[in-house]
Amino acid sequence: xxxxxVLAQLEKLEARARREAVEQEEREQREERTALLRSRARExxxxxxxxxxxxxxxxxxxxxxxxxxPAHPTPRDVLEWRIRSLRALLQLFHLTGISGKLSKRGVxxxxxxxxxxxHLDSFHLELLARPELRIQRHSIPPFIPLxxxxxxxxxxxxxxxxxxxxxxxxxYVGRRFQAEQFQERFSDWIQGTPQRNSLCNLLKxxxxxxxxxxxxxxxxxxxxxDPCRSLPTEVTVCCSGEWAPx
Amino acid sequence: MDNNAYQVxxxxxxxxxxxxxxxxxxxxxxxxxxxxxxxxxxLKSIKSFQRxxxxxxxxxxxxxxxxxxxESLETDLSFLMKLTGFQFTSHSKKTxxxxxxxxxxxxxxxxxxxxxxxxxxxxxxxxxxxxxxxxVVTDLNIIMESGxxxxxxxxxxxxxxxxxxxxxxxxxxTYAEWFEHRRRTFLHFK
Numbered sequence: 001x002x003x004x005x006v007l008a009q010l011e012k013l014e015a016r017a018r019r020e021a022v023e024q025e026e027r028e029q030r031e032e033r034t035a036l037l038r039s040r041a042r043e044x045x046x047x048x049x050x051x052x053x054x055x056x057x058x059x060x061x062x063x064x065x066x067x068x069x070p071a072h073p074t075p076r077d078v079l080e081w082r083i084r085s086l087r088a089l090l091q092l093f094h095l096t097g098i099s100g101k102l103s104k105r106g107v108x109x110x111x112x113x114x115x116x117x118x119h120l121d122s123f124h125l126e127l128l129a130r131p132e133l134r135i136q137r138h139s140i141p142p143f144i145p146l147x148x149x150x151x152x153x154x155x156x157x158x159x160x161x162x163x164x165x166x167x168x169x170x171x172y173v174g175r176r177f178q179a180e181q182f183q184e185r186f187s188d189w190i191q192g193t194p195q196r197n198s199l200c201n202l203l204k205x206x207x208x209x210x211x212x213x214x215x216x217x218x219x220x221x222x223x224x225x226d227p228c229r230s231l232p233t234e235v236t237v238c239c240s241g242e243w244a245p246x
Numbered sequence: 247m248d249n250n251a252y253q254v255x256x257x258x259x260x261x262x263x264x265x266x267x268x269x270x271x272x273x274x275x276x277x278x279x280x281x282x283x284x285x286x287x288x289l290k291s292i293k294s295f296q297r298x299x300x301x302x303x304x305x306x307x308x309x310x311x312x313x314x315x316x317e318s319l320e321t322d323l324s325f326l327m328k329l330t331g332f333q334f335t336s337h338s339k340k341t342x343x344x345x346x347x348x349x350x351x352x353x354x355x356x357x358x359x360x361x362x363x364x365x366x367x368x369x370x371x372x373x374x375x376x377x378x379x380x381x382v383v384t385d386l387n388i389i390m391e392s393g394x395x396x397x398x399x400x401x402x403x404x405x406x407x408x409x410x411x412x413x414x415x416x417x418x419x420t421y422a423e424w425f426e427h428r429r430r431t432f433l434h435f436k
Contacts, residue, residue, distance in 0.1 A: 097412050100325075
């Protein structure tokens, strides 16, 4: 068929036209997208430069010791400044160990803990005020004697209650932190996994010491009898097979 | 090939957005730290704020919202001061370093716990790693009024060495209460 050749040719031309149209569209999309990205980048660069300039100016004013803005602050500015200052002071209370917020029916307290300079866990207590001060909800772990402390000191002596609870919590978190750090830092020295209970007042681990090409397998057991302290009260070390009093 | 070109722009955009965020935070911080308004100015502003913006919003919080926020913060603060005995008389903080996952701020704080005054300064390092924020206190310096008591000065030195700000505050609270109790008892007998 002479028509077949022509048809095939037409089909080829159609296909090519379609291909080219698609490529053209793709090319236009790419260009559009590139243009968008370029203009966004330029916009951000301008904003960044403006901020850098304003910051330099501000720092210059501060170094010169001159007062803040020559422009007059609006009442809204003053109030927003005051709100930010108060928030900063409330944040500071967090560093003292006891912070919180009043609620409609009582107060939500946050007890923060730390070991030396490192801030660790925070625990929460929600207290109801009426008919008398009592605990509604809390995030205190079960092995802390919360029930005993609240029975003994609430509702009359909230301060004492919080001081003692804070002691228990800080000591527990301190012991746990030390055990974790110990496991991390002395991992080549320790054999197996150190064992400890939830309150972290009992710690057992095995390690070995080498002297004169002999190695001594040792087990240590640390007991912390005082739940309010993060130092052990009793340490026992024994060598497998040989009991050597410390 | 073109993906690479996109990537270059997208990386630049992300870096710029982060830098803008940091610069804005820094600017607002300096603004906050270098400003001070007295109690009088604050009270005046509360009154005039209510008067002039009756019903106006414009994307800002309404005057009653701001006033409510202010009052709630002030009651919380006064409750904590009564509960813990801590009163902060002055506080200043300055950002010493700020990157995407690390912020170091220098704090200067003075106040009293019951009748015992203290002044302290420290650096607070906050690090963001994975989803946890960890904060560490360093360079702790404490000045206590009752420095004559050798027990107090020994305690203060050991706490400074360990950067243990929390223990300082908790122990100060207990000590100040006892001190206050003793003072009142002695006054009773005068």
